[in-house]
Amino acid sequence: MKKFFAIIYILTSLLFATDTIAQHQEISEKPTVWKEKSNEKIDSTSILNAFKNGHFSGHFRYFFMNTNNEKGVSDYYSNALGGGVKFETAKFHNFQFGVSGYYIFNIGSSDFTEKDPITNAPNRYELALFDIQNPSNKDNLSRLEELYLKYNYKNSNITLGKQLLNTSFINLQDGRMRPTEVDGIWVDFNEIKKTKINVGYLYGISPRSTLKYFKVGESIGIYPTGVNPDGTKSGYAGNLDSNGIYIIGIQNESVKNLKTLLWNQYAENLFNSVLFQMDYTYDLNPNSKLLFGFQTIYQNALDFGGNEDQSKTYFQKNGNSQTFGGRFGWKNSTLELTLNYNRITAKGRYLMPREWGRDPFYTFMPRERNEGFGDVNALMTKIQYTNPKKTFKSHLAVGYFDLPDVKNVALNKYGLPSYVQTNADIRYEFQGLLKGFDVQLLYVHKFNVGETYNNKNYVFNKTNMSTTNFILNFNF
Structure with a gap:
């Protein structure tokens, strides 16, 4: 009964509250999860007035997800409903305080405690709407998200505490009910013309689909860990030690029509x-333009990659990897067409904790x-x-991903065969009476094009499957 009244409360709030939120954000954009408004012109004469002149933001979301796997293995569905609020004070001597929290309800889903009887593998997609660490948790899904103190200087700011970030390696991710969040200190420096500089030290991560913050080393291994390069089960979960992540990013647009980006992420004791x-x-x-892009990433292990015992380390000692990619496209005011390529060399596995963010590649789907x-x-x-009013957006994407053989464990950590993926995405922002929704x-849909050796473990939740997602958001 308590759960029932909580759901009624959220639905009632949806009817009486008024900006919108996209399900997915580009990692080059600032986080807009809460759609909060700025109070930059206010600098109160007292702390009390700073709170009284502060701003509340709210976000409610309904999410339906359904996965259909190949015949013979399990299918899944989920219905999630959530809501939360954020409060940020007005400026007081250029300081601001912010706090936010969120609550999620499982209002009807598959039983995530039951593994597929053929593969003995758990659900992959739907559970991530809730708490991946506790598949049976249906109604105790509250989460403290942001809790920070921010100092503003001209066009720049420095934020200390729990906050949202979007960088090439650590970002909100592509969306479930709530995003990945971080704990640390972050500098956003914008005092040089056409140049943006970010510097940060992060000591905590709250991964998407979890309910609390973890130390950096503890945060790695909450998601599935795959296998070591020798084929044994990865043992790094709970066995990594790191003092934190040091990040610097520089974005420059001083040359007309050219944007240059440089990021360096140093995960102490793990990798760079x-x-x-x-x-x-x-x-x-x-009215139209051509698009060109180039990207390269280089990684190398630090010390023992997280643990002297190489069966329990994240990045193998002396290990490294190299990726490069490109983009060519055309766009006008309503249409954009791109052809994207990415190559991860055979030098080694490209490794980035999935708990921290999604791939920065041009080919990401x-x-x-x-x-x-x-x-x-x-x-x-x-x-x-995208329609001229920017209220309707749709895209169709098709990708071919040629991966190493599933038995080549040195270069295939998760046993995923080569595949073709198609995505169809439609979004609409309501106006008028329903503005805010x-x-x-x-x-x-993912088609298998690789050898699976008649083993369903290489197929279940990986290829020859489809997933349908319906998301309704409301922001005020």
Whole structure:
């Protein structure tokens, strides 16, 4: 009964509250989960007035997900309903305080405690709407998200505490009920013309689909861990030690139509990753332009990669990896067409904790990743339409992902065969009476094109499957 009244409360709030939120954000964008408004012009004369002039934001979401697997193995569905609020004070001597929390209800889903009887594997997608650490948890799904103190200086700011970030390696991810969050100190420096500099030290992570914050080492291994390069089960979960993550990012747009991006992420005692990216637009006429992009990433292990015992380490000692990719496309005011390529060399596995964020590759498609693999060739094309009022957006994407053989464990961490993936995505932002609501329908199908040796473990929740996602958001 208590759960019933809580659901009624959320639904009632939806009817009487008023900006919208997209299900997926590009990792180059600032987080807009709460759609909060800025109170930059207010600098109160007292702490009390700073709180009185503060701003509340709210976000409610309904999420239906359904996965249909190959005949003979299990299918799943889920219905999730959630709501939360955020409060940020007005400025007081350039300082601001912010706090947010969220609650999720499982209002009718498959039994996630039951594993597939053929493969003995658990659910992959639907459980991630709730608490992946406790599949039986249906109604105790509350989460403290943000809790920070921010200091503003001209166009820049520094934030200390629990907060939202979008970087190439640590980001909100592609969306379930709630995003990945971080705990640490973050500097957003914007005092140099056409240059943005970010510097941060992170000591805590709250991964998407979990309910609490973890130390950096503890956060790795909450999601499935796959196998070691020798084929034994990865043993790094709970066995990694790190003092934190040091990040620096520089974005420059001083050359006309050219955006250059450089990120370096140093995960102490684990590994270091460097990303360099250039995106250039060439104006064909006032209404259309060509798009060009290049990206490369280099990684290397630090010390023993997290643990002296190599059966319990994350990044093998002396290990490294290299990726590079490109993009070519065309766009006008309503249409965008791109052809994207990414190569992970056979030098080693590209490794980035899935708990921290999604792939930064041009070829990334929601509901699958290429993290954990080496010797990969990925090709993806995408066409996107946005109406002139920016209220309707749709895209169709098709990708071919050539991966190492599933038995090549040195370069295939998760036993995923080569596949073709198609995504159809439709989004609409309501106006007028329903302003504040937005809706999204995402359909994904993955076709197997690799050898699976008649083993369903290489297929279940991986290929020859489809997933349908319907999401309704409301922000005020």
